[in-house]
Amino acid sequence: MRRLKPRLTVIGTGYLGATHAICMAVLGYDVLAVDCDRAKVDALAAGTVPFHEPGLPEMLRKALDSGRLRFTTDLAEAGAFGDVHFVCTGTPQVAGSMAADLSQVEGVVRGLAPHLTRPCLVVGKSTVPVGTAARLAELLAGLAPVGAAAELAWNPEFLREGHAIEDTLQPSRLVFGVASETAREWLEAAFRPLLTAGVPCVVTDLATAELVKVAANSFLATKISFINAMAEICESTGADVHELSTALAYDDRIGGRFLKPGLGFGGGCLPKDIRAFIHRAEELGTGESVSFLREVDAINQRRRSRTVDLVREQAGGDLAGVRVCVLGAAFKPHSDDVRDAPALDVARRLHEEGASVVVHDPQAMDNARRTHPELEFADGALEAAAGAAVVALLTEWDQFRGLDPVRLGEVVAGRSVVDARNALDGATWRAAGWTYRALGVA
Ligand SMILES: NC(=O)c1ccc[n+]([C@@H]2O[C@H](COP(=O)([O-])OP(=O)(O)OC[C@H]3O[C@@H](n4cnc5c(N)ncnc54)[C@H](O)[C@@H]3O)[C@@H](O)[C@H]2O)c1
Ligand SMILES: O=c1ccn([C@@H]2O[C@H](COP(=O)(O)OP(=O)(O)O[C@H]3O[C@H](CO)[C@@H](O)[C@H](O)[C@H]3O)[C@@H](O)[C@H]2O)c(=O)[nH]1
Numbered sequence: 041m042r043r044l045k046p047r048l049t050v051i052g053t054g055y056l057g058a059t060h061a062i063c064m065a066v067l068g069y070d071v072l073a074v075d076c077d078r079a080k081v082d083a084l085a086a087g088t089v090p091f092h093e094p095g096l097p098e099m100l101r102k103a104l105d106s107g108r109l110r111f112t113t114d115l116a117e118a119g120a121f122g123d124v125h126f127v128c129t130g131t132p133q134v135a136g137s138m139a140a141d142l143s144q145v146e147g148v149v150r151g152l153a154p155h156l157t158r159p160c161l162v163v164g165k166s167t168v169p170v171g172t173a174a175r176l177a178e179l180l181a182g183l184a185p186v187g188a189a190a191e192l193a194w195n196p197e198f199l200r201e202g203h204a205i206e207d208t209l210q211p212s213r214l215v216f217g218v219a220s221e222t223a224r225e226w227l228e229a230a231f232r233p234l235l236t237a238g239v240p241c242v243v244t245d246l247a248t249a250e251l252v253k254v255a256a257n258s259f260l261a262t263k264i265s266f267i268n269a270m271a272e273i274c275e276s277t278g279a280d281v282h283e284l285s286t287a288l289a290y291d292d293r294i295g296g297r298f299l300k301p302g303l304g305f306g307g308g309c310l311p312k313d314i315r316a317f318i319h320r321a322e323e324l325g326t327g328e329s330v331s332f333l334r335e336v337d338a339i340n341q342r343r344r345s346r347t348v349d350l351v352r353e354q355a356g357g358d359l360a361g362v363r364v365c366v367l368g369a370a371f372k373p374h375s376d377d378v379r380d381a382p383a384l385d386v387a388r389r390l391h392e393e394g395a396s397v398v399v400h401d402p403q404a405m406d407n408a409r410r411t412h413p414e415l416e417f418a419d420g421a422l423e424a425a426a427g428a429a430v431v432a433l434l435t436e437w438d439q440f441r442g443l444d445p446v447r448l449g450e451v452v453a454g455r456s457v458v459d460a461r462n463a464l465d466g467a468t469w470r471a472a473g474w475t476y477r478a479l480g481v482a
Pocket of ligand 2: 200260298299301302305310371372
């Protein structure tokens with residue numbers, strides 16, 4: 041008998057899965073969240089969110105207090121408990137290739153399938169190359185016990201880190217990729233509160249659902265690289281990319297969102313998703329259709345090189361032995377995620393050229409220390425700036441926007457700032473005696 045309110049499992053409790061599990065429990069579902077990382081499961085069960093996401097610790101407390109959210113490392117327990125199983129494991133870029141590594145997602149299907157002893161729905165939420173769901177559906181059918189009636193569907197996720205709760209509870213849209221009416225009914229039951237609240241829902245096939253996700257991220261990446269390409273032109277013509285962007289944004293066919301010039305995109309999604317899309321399209325023999333994404337990626341990488349160039353120029357042409365203060369490590373503010381973080385990539389390149397680099401970030405210090413042990417870290421912006429010849433603002437945290445140039449000027453060795461996120465008021469900094477350089481302005 042199908043329950044009106046299905047019991048949910050969420051497998052993979054990283055940035056996406058932990059948020060999804062917590063929010064679904066707060067919406068009133070009984071949720072069992074699973075991760076193979078025992079430390080993560082123990083932390084979450086004890087009420088600690090193992091990453092930075094505004095508001096999520098309070099939501100976790102609420103979900104745990106309701107008694108509707110539990111955690112385990114055991115897929116067999118998940119199989120016995122759930123009606124709808126959300127797969128939220130990672131799909132990182134394969135080292136040395138542009139392809140997505142699907143081993144975590146496939147591993148979950150293989151591990152879960154033998155424990156699915158009654159009718160249920162396995163729902164992929166991870167971002168995957170088109171065609172993955174159809175392949176996993178076959179795998180599931182082959183591994184699930186006879187009579188289990190376990191089906192596979194795809195429900196791509198569009199949340200942004202730093203806004204994960206609002207994006208989960210008030211998403212712009214839901215996308216259900218289904219192969220049967222039964223799967224659609226399960227998904228409708230699993231998202232009933234959002235559907236009742238009027239969230240638009242596109243019901244489609246598996247392949248379209250997979251593609252919607254990579255198409256959305258490709259569009260966003262393209263928009264960012266478009267404005268950064270304009271920034272390159274502005275740099276060589278004396279035009280001002282900020283004024284250009286403001287003027288473009290007044291046209292609501294273009295819009296101002298994701299039109300912010302600067303150091304470009306990073307993180308655990310946009311970069312690897314456009315590369316996996318290129319790779320998959322080439323496998324399908326349709327590489328030309330998305331070959332523009334190679335240029336999107338290249339423009340994005342050039343912003344990092346340009347930032348290194350600006351810091352080197354400010355240092356007098358040679359970085360060897362120069363102390364540089366890097367403000368920012370996370371790939372964007374309100375996150376501690378350092379996956380493909382532009383700030384750390386620039387910091388690493390400066391270090392490789394011989395600079396003595398000191399980094400500060402309000403939230404990402406632990407992650408940055410782990411991935412970049414070669415860099416020096418300081419507990420505050422002033423400490424990081426002490427004795428620096430150049431200050432580089434690489435992630436636009438509010439704490440950095442609010443820095444007092446006079447106070448900072450007292451601790452540095454040279455008043456020179458490179459604003460790679462266009463977060464500071466250049467006039468104020470110049471008035472305080474600083475040489476101010478920003479990306480996108482000659
Ligand atoms: N981070 C985001 O904001 C976001 C938003 C939308 C979509 N996505 C997509 O969602 C997926 C997950 O992203 P993420 O950022 O949460 O990744 P993540 O690396 O933070 O989390 C993945 C989790 O899966 C766990 N895991 C791996 N193999 C497992 C297994 N066999 N059994 C149980 N748990 C296992 C890992 O321990 C980890 O906790 C990716 O495909 C990503 O592209 C992410
Ligand atoms: O105008 C802009 C907007 C963003 N960025 C950069 O772009 C990157 C990505 O930002 P954002 O999209 O806000 O962060 P994510 O949390 O990675 O979210 C993206 O990736 C997720 C995972 O696929 C999707 O779910 C989201 O819809 C999609 O926005 C960051 O490095 C930003 O600094 C810019 O450089 N300029």
